[in-house]
Amino acid sequence: MKQPLSLSSKATCNTHGQDSSYFLGWQEYEKDPYDEIHNQGGIIQMGLAENQLSFDLLESWLSENPNVAGFKGNHGELIFRELALFQDYHGRLSFKQAMVKFMAELRGNKVSFDPSKLVLTAGATSANETLMFCLAEKGDAILVPTPYYPGFDRDLKWRTGAEIVPIHCTSSNRFKVTSSALEQAYREAHSLDLNVKAVLVTNPSNPLGTTMTRKELSLLMDFVIDKEIHLVSDEIYSGTVFGPPSFVSIMEVLDERKYDGHDVWDRVHVVYSLSKDLGLPGFRVGAIYSNNEYVVAAATKMSSFGLVSSQTQHFLSVLLSDDKFTCNYIEENKQRLKLRHSLLVSGLSSAGICCLESNSGLFCWVDMRHLLSSNTFEAEMELWRKIVFRVKLNISPGSSCHCTEPGWFRLCFANMSEATLDVAMRRIKEFVAEIVVTRPGNPASNNQRPSHSRPLTSFRSPLSKKSLAKWVFRLSLHDGRER
Missing domain, CATH: 3.40.640.10 (Type I PLP-dependent aspartate aminotransferase-like (Major domain))
Structure with a gap:
């Protein structure tokens, strides 16, 4: 694209990061989003860390407090x-x-x-x-x-x-x-x-x-x-x-x-x-x-x-x-996250894929190093493209998270129904089985994970001006409430 004239460097630079595979996967999902009824062959969004598991609790409270x-x-x-x-x-x-x-x-x-x-x-x-x-x-x-x-x-x-x-x-x-x-x-x-x-x-x-x-x-x-x-x-x-x-x-x-x-x-x-x-x-x-x-x-x-x-x-x-709502919500939400997390981990395990042992969040850090064609980030991107375009799952490659080791991926589990998660797990299991057939030399072909895929378990001093950005110290001297 020809660069526009008379715009700021911020408007014309390419340092926002939106060309990362993390965001590109979202773009592909938006072109062909999975729907349990209307588009069963679409891409399932597993790159969005969104918590939809306890929405009914919020909706129930809202109905009681119109x-x-x-x-x-x-x-x-x-x-x-x-x-x-x-x-x-x-x-x-x-x-x-x-x-x-x-x-x-x-x-x-x-x-x-x-x-x-x-x-x-x-x-x-x-x-x-x-x-x-x-x-x-x-x-x-x-x-x-x-x-x-x-x-x-x-x-x-x-x-x-x-x-x-x-x-x-x-x-x-x-x-x-x-x-x-x-x-x-x-x-x-x-x-x-x-x-x-x-x-x-x-x-x-x-x-x-x-x-x-x-x-x-x-x-x-x-x-x-x-x-x-x-x-x-x-x-x-x-x-x-x-x-x-x-x-x-x-x-x-x-x-x-x-x-x-x-x-x-x-x-x-x-x-x-x-x-x-x-x-x-x-x-x-x-x-x-x-x-x-x-x-x-x-x-x-x-x-x-x-x-x-x-x-x-x-x-x-x-x-x-x-207080009654927040106490109940916090505990119930944790239980739902725990159950959904276990479903993802067990589903991946049945496909021969391990996860970093975790206790929080809306996602798992998943080890797919044994599915790479080589121990390189190029191979990671090759695998990611297959999972997005063939398996129809949008997941986040480790390289987009600046991981130093190729083959790790983030998979989200709380932004979808349990039925959709089941579909995602079936797809990934079929994909891994296909790799076993087409690459008989892969360690996964005899159900033996390589060693690197083992489960991973688990008095006040004056404020220095130089420790803050320069303008903060100047601006903060006057705490007026501008309108």
């Missing part, structure tokens, strides 16, 4: 005008209070959150980018463990100018972050003349579906203290933990190690959203939680570019304030 959707207050009075007129971008206090209560409940009330330290954003995508604008700029680097969510290439880099330097993790220890991997990534960033500003982790992990242990979180804390950098914990999947070990938030570690008063207290930030735990991605509700007053002030101002509507805030403040 006044909420009808813009009515506690006594049946119409509150449409109140919601429709101007709202300050700091957010509705009632919603912030309900949000932090729900966040604490998901963490077993082992940690509490202050609503004044919560910044509302239009989803976790906006939350992560806003936080990056506060912490980094061009010439700075964010260290991120691999494999990681492909959207981070867009969220963290595209508009901020910052770079991602991968912390390379491997299957040899179930992709856990190690001290040596952290140090290697830090050195790599400096070799590229990049100034390391933060480490960002997802806990629970997307795409691994695993939770980080206290030992790993403590290792990260020690690292960011030693390097005097920030730590961002994206905890968007915190309510999807359906098995042991239990979820440990970075805020819990911060409290346990009594860092209140230490300068690292201001350098730990949490990103959250209701997209995964409540299955409400269309509501566009995300949040940044930080003890850093400069980050909170600057991020609040930036949130004016992506606000959560007053109607949404009102609806969710009532929903999340219903």
